[in-house]
Amino acid sequence: MSKPFLPFAMPDIGDDEIAEVVDTLRSGWVTTGPKAKRFEADFAAFLGDASLHCIAVNSATAGLHLALEALGIGPGDEVITTTHTFTATAEVVRYLGADVKLVDIDPATLNIDPRLIEAAVTPKTKAIIPVHYGGLAADMPAILALAQRRGLAVVEDAAHALPTTSGGRLVGTLASDAAVFSFYANKTITTGEGGMLVTRDAALAKRAQVMRLHGMSRDAFDRFTAQVPSWYYEIVAPGFKYNLTDIAAAIGLQQLKKAHAFAQRRTQIAQRFNAAFARLPVLTAPEPPAGELHAWHLYPLRLRDDAPVGRDALIERLFARGIGCSVHYIPLHQQPYWRERYGLTAAMFPHSQRVYERQLSLPIYTRMSDADVERVIDAVRGALGGGA
Numbered sequence: 001m002s003k004p005f006l007p008f009a010m011p012d013i014g015d016d017e018i019a020e021v022v023d024t025l026r027s028g029w030v031t032t033g034p035k036a037k038r039f040e041a042d043f044a045a046f047l048g049d050a051s052l053h054c055i056a057v058n059s060a061t062a063g064l065h066l067a068l069e070a071l072g073i074g075p076g077d078e079v080i081t082t083t084h085t086f087t088a089t090a091e092v093v094r095y096l097g098a099d100v101k102l103v104d105i106d107p108a109t110l111n112i113d114p115r116l117i118e119a120a121v122t123p124k125t126k127a128i129i130p131v132h133y134g135g136l137a138a139d140m141p142a143i144l145a146l147a148q149r150r151g152l153a154v155v156e157d158a159a160h161a162l163p164t165t166s167g168g169r170l171v172g173t174l175a176s177d178a179a180v181f182s183f184y185a186n187k188t189i190t191t192g193e194g195g196m197l198v199t200r201d202a203a204l205a206k207r208a209q210v211m212r213l214h215g216m217s218r219d220a221f222d223r224f225t226a227q228v229p230s231w232y233y234e235i236v237a238p239g240f241k242y243n244l245t246d247i248a249a250a251i252g253l254q255q256l257k258k259a260h261a262f263a264q265r266r267t268q269i270a271q272r273f274n275a276a277f278a279r280l281p282v283l284t285a286p287e288p289p290a291g292e293l294h295a296w297h298l299y300p301l302r303l304r305d306d307a308p309v310g311r312d313a314l315i316e317r318l319f320a321r322g323i324g325c326s327v328h329y330i331p332l333h334q335q336p337y338w339r340e341r342y343g344l345t346a347a348m349f350p351h352s353q354r355v356y357e358r359q360l361s362l363p364i365y366t367r368m369s370d371a372d373v374e375r376v377i378d379a380v381r382g383a384l385g386g387g388a
């Protein structure tokens with residue numbers, strides 16, 4: 001009898017989330033309201049810094065867009081990011097009419113290489129968007145130092161990075177202009193769809209709050225009278241519809257309480273994988289520096305040159321054994337839009353290209369049992385001819 005298919009990813013939703021959503025549905029308030037507000041406050045508490053502004057949005061893509069918009073990024077500007085990411089990281093730059101400069105990764109960490117950022121800076125460069133690939137912090141000390149030296153903004157794509165630390169501090173509390181988390185279905189915590197924009201910059205926060213909901217503001221009225229009637233608002237800009245519903249926030253409130261426990265379980269799985277694959281013809285996932293948290297959103301496995309099969313064949317063999325896998329990422333320089341707009345070739349990004357050709361992502365999520373983890377290990381060993 002064959003075992004049931006083990007999907008690549010699955011959310012971990014329990015009775016707490018269900019009860020909180022039911023409570024919201026019964027409350028009569030289903031869109032942005034008290035639960036979204038509480039989720040923002042809880043998120044700041046989770047990050048342990050009351051001076052942070054947390055702005056709940058309906059996706060990380062929306063949060064990245066709002067952060068760049070608030071920083072004034074526009075036509076004629078350039079923003080530097082990694083080619084080894086999801087298109088959302090870069091597309092938001094184009095929403096604003098600015099241009100994207102893609103750079104290669106450091107193959108040791110799979111994160112953007114700060115030396116290549118430096119080389120890509122031009123007089124038009126306004127910002128850097130580092131991605132904490134898979135949940136391992138990018139080299140933030142180097143990136144923040146470079147940004148300060150060259151007068152650039154830094155917006156962290158923290159879609160994978162809850163919870164991740166750099167220099168012992170949680171991503172979200174670093175000295176960047178903003179960090180944006182994702183609560184998409186397969187992320188480390190989920191609200192179905194959702195995101196959180198985190199910033200210390202009060203002006204950035206204010207602009208993002210207004211632009212999150214149609215460019216609506218009640219401040220102008222506040223200046224003239226203490227009492228703002230509930231029906232009064234002013235439109236100060238052509239804003240967006242990026243607010244998070246209370247139904248989604250209800251899920252987030254309960255997921256956030258489990259974020260550290262979830263991360264501990266994924267860390268256990270990653271450590272088991274790294275130990276089990278040590279003697280195979282593979283490069284195991286990069287480990288965090290001692291004492292740092294890695295969110296382990298992804299477990300990237302890379303085939304060495306002496307592996308008996310290629311990446312595509314390995315994925316097929318794992319599927320045949322009932323294991324779902326994925327690839328992170330098909331780099332942006334390989335995607336028609338980005339390739340054609342900027343005339344990109346694989347030779348410009350040798351490290352990302354090589355990782356793309358040899359990498360697959362294994363299932364790593366809290367609903368996997370120990371038996372599931374061993375099944376993945378046996379399947380990888382078997383597929384690579386290492387027994388089992």
Ligand SMILES: *Cc1c(COP(=O)(O)O)cnc(C)c1O
Nearest residue numbers: 059060061086088159182183184
């Ligand atoms: C998931 C993801 C996003 C987008 O998140 P959404 O919440 O789906 O908008 C952005 N960047 C990276 C690296 C991601 O993995």
